[in-house]
Amino acid sequence: MEKSMNTSDDFRDKAMIAASSKHRDELLFSYKGILYPSTICYPETFKALESFEARRDDVILAGYPKSGSNWLSQILTDLIAISQKKTPGSESTVNAEEPRLIPFIEMGNLEKYERMTKLPSPRFIATHLRPENLPKSIFKTNAKILLLIRNPKDVATSYYHFSNGLPLLPSYETWEDFFTDFMTKKMAWGCYFEYLSEWNKYADKENIMTITYEEVKENPALSVKNIATFFGIPLTEEQLQLVVERSSFQSMKKNSDKTHGSFGNILFRKGGVSDWKNLFTEDQNEKMDRAFEEHIAGTKLGKKLKYDLYCKA
Template identity: 85%
Template sequence: MEKSRKTFIGLIDEAIAAANSMRCDELLFSYKGILYPTTLCSPETFKALESFEARRDDVILAGYPKSGTNWLSQILTDLIAISQKKTPGSESSANAEEQEEFPYLEVGDAEKYERMSKLSSPRFMVTHLRPENLPKSIFQNNAKILLLIRNPKDVATSFFHFSNRLATLPSYETWDDFFTNFMKKKMPWGCYFEYLSEWNKYAEKENIMTITYEEVKENPALSVKNIATFFGIPLTEEQLQLVLERSSFQSMKKNSDKTHGSFGNILFRKGGVSDWKNIFSEDQNEKMDKAFEEQIAGTKLGKKLKYDLYCKA
């Protein structure tokens, strides 16, 4: 883990440094109709990703940006350590001889997939991509995917603050400007409603488990147990408590310098639910309610989001 953390911090620091010398209109590029950060992704990487060979025992976390993927990554890496008879956070949980990759599947250089083919199982990977843009081998080989979703108003709110603090993304003078782009599908990694709609087509598959940010917040112990069961990882009560302790917002924020470098100050802001109430206008509420109702409400993922509970003022 130590080596992968250095890989993580190094790649982010390089991306931020490169972005600092770029104009705002250079920060994003379009690939197959979707925008991505120029200093994190590339067309060459996306092309190489198409032939990536997934394994049945890969552990994959899928979630739109600002849905809580960093939080669930902490939980999953600890569960993987436990499955390997290691203690999360201890020196023994790291394989110092193994060169690990930046966990986000679409981030990095085009040669990373060749290096990943040499990693031992289980490989852990995260992605913000829609399913149609993932390698076909993931679905052909029935790799297990934990799909993380979050109420769209908090996603938008968190994404706004994140964009204004991270140099690799365009910043916004006002929340109103950001909201317009969010609703007009001008976001990095694409439109969130389209993301939910596309993933909904896969929601019934046995190799996909859907969990919401809000339910993990409501009952973290039950959520971790359910995730462990889905991936076939036996968990003692002592191990469960350790995972819960290490994945709490307070613990992750406290350790962020070590785990994420300077990026940690940007990444860990509030980690709560319903922050959207501090920023949405009445008109914006109505616009997002209408979009949700028209595009997502009747779907399996739409129902799982409990929109009326979390997104109605």
């Protein structure tokens, strides 16, 4: 594959074209028991990922699909720019000779990792992977990880609309069909409740900060400030406000053509909280409530989610 396959724009466009010619059953493949999109993730890439060398100062964002990863990616890349004495959004933050790499470490081909070794620190790395499937070096180096979680009912709702708008993923004729797959572990990147349960084992580590989608919505300025403090990035009040303004849903949606091309219309739909109330039936509510109780209620991450506040009608 040519190098352009590892720059975000070209990679995304080519993956979309490849997906459009695939049968629905060919859009996902299984690796170590978990499903992944076949046009953006590859078995040989996962194998190479095992020997990936993390750096102590890597800035890592971990979050299940549709938990707000693109939103937090905006915040983190702006904070990294500030740490490098650059102004977020200015031309000085972009090296025209170094096309932007796909931030998600599990996406792309093998050549991507060679290019990543040449990137200056701090590198921004995003992932939807469970901790046991990440490179061991991330935990050996004690690199800092921002773990982003979101109430499961809104994750499912957002994932449903995302799947139906994105050719890379199987689409669904009905919400009922999607809900069944979501609850029976047939989603790309696996079961969300198992994802939360696995990450909960790491929740007490000093190098991991957990933040919820909902708390960032409630108080963006405080959240950005806390994230910057966690990664050791000092901010002036002016810089703080700039990051908050640039990462607002309205601002990101407005700039989505520049940042994500046609993909932006799919990514930035509502950006709200409690949209699940427009889809969930009483029976589905009960099923998800039971799953939450079984997998994650009572744990550190379960309490952090404030399930009774955000997931009870």
